[in-house]
Amino acid sequence: MDATIDLRSDTVSKPSDRMRRAMATAEVGDDWYGDDPTVNLLQDRAAELTGRQAAMYLPTGTMCNQVAMHAFVRSGHFVVCEATAHAGRTEVNSAAVLSGIAFHYVPGASRGLLTADQVAAALRPDPYDVTVADLVTIENTHQVGGGSVMGVAAVGDIAAACAAGGVPLYLDGARIFNACTVEGAPVADYAGHATAMMFCLSKGLGAPIGSVLVGDHDFVREARRLKVLFGGAWRQAGIMAAAGLIALDEGPKRLHEDHANARTLAEGVAAILPGSVDPLTIQTNIVFADVTSTGRTAEEWASLLAAEGVLVTMVGGRIRMLTHIGIDAADVQAALAAWRRAAKAAG
Numbered sequence: 001m002d003a004t005i006d007l008r009s010d011t012v013s014k015p016s017d018r019m020r021r022a023m024a025t026a027e028v029g030d031d032w033y034g035d036d037p038t039v040n041l042l043q044d045r046a047a048e049l050t051g052r053q054a055a056m057y058l059p060t061g062t063m064c065n066q067v068a069m070h071a072f073v074r075s076g077h078f079v080v081c082e083a084t085a086h087a088g089r090t091e092v093n094s095a096a097v098l099s100g101i102a103f104h105y106v107p108g109a110s111r112g113l114l115t116a117d118q119v120a121a122a123l124r125p126d127p128y129d130v131t132v133a134d135l136v137t138i139e140n141t142h143q144v145g146g147g148s149v150m151g152v153a154a155v156g157d158i159a160a161a162c163a164a165g166g167v168p169l170y171l172d173g174a175r176i177f178n179a180c181t182v183e184g185a186p187v188a189d190y191a192g193h194a195t196a197m198m199f200c201l202s203k204g205l206g207a208p209i210g211s212v213l214v215g216d217h218d219f220v221r222e223a224r225r226l227k228v229l230f231g232g233a234w235r236q237a238g239i240m241a242a243a244g245l246i247a248l249d250e251g252p253k254r255l256h257e258d259h260a261n262a263r264t265l266a267e268g269v270a271a272i273l274p275g276s277v278d279p280l281t282i283q284t285n286i287v288f289a290d291v292t293s294t295g296r297t298a299e300e301w302a303s304l305l306a307a308e309g310v311l312v313t314m315v316g317g318r319i320r321m322l323t324h325i326g327i328d329a330a331d332v333q334a335a336l337a338a339w340r341r342a343a344k345a346a347g
């Protein structure tokens, strides 16, 4: 048994035994030719679930985002997105390198969440036609916003602002099923508001790899061409899609456990370091702790915690922790015990 408690991300979870068995026995074909039956099944299932015409399976969420932006945005034009959005900030400037895209960053009104008014203001035409936005991208849940959830109605309002501005809406739904869990809404409610959407199988849903892009037939046809352009046209990908099908089937049902664990973690850290986190803001599986008042940096805290067997990440000077399928309630208690020891060591 691995004694380390890995809270760095919800991407670190390992495939279940059922996934591994399905992977070993998956029917496969060459996905470049579109004849991998397991990939096709996953894509059909994803399209059905999201209520969209078509879906495409890709290795990563980053590739989904980049393919979508390339499809919608002309080189030299802008994407309107939140100031800390993954697509703009964390994807090593791929959009600039691969597609000549610039970002019009709008700081979220609250916890990384944009409002329809903000989007409408950002889409107001530039009187000199110098700044042209071809796309609005929103992220739900919002990672740097602390796993914050944008409700279905708010996404609908943003979609209406996009429609009024004549610009498509792309939803980076890496963790959209976490939002669905909180909202009690089917994923189709969210997907129906966006021109295109992606979701990750390899985060809260627990698959070892893969993300899915959904939209209408024309969009997905163009996305298939871009998959080749970006080197993502994999071959017997059914081995991975087999695990993805299980993730899609089983994953969403248990996300409420991750959310409860994150809330307990936040309450525990708040008790150890008062003011570092407000547990009431924890809606999903992401916890940020601001350790500046301790006089030690996030890096120092990460080292202290690692020495106690807990792995975390540092984002924007804060400690970030995510709960996932590999973390149960006992792990949360063990992680809090490690926090207490680290706090003692920190003095």
Ligand SMILES: Cc1ncc(COP(=O)(O)O)c(C=O)c1O
Pocket (backbone or CB within 6 Å): 059, 060, 061, 062, 063, 065, 086, 087, 139, 141, 143, 172, 174, 175, 200, 202, 211
């Ligand atoms: C909101 C969001 N979008 C996109 C991605 C990219 O996904 P991937 O790591 O599969 O490339 C991430 C990864 O953490 C994410 O948090």
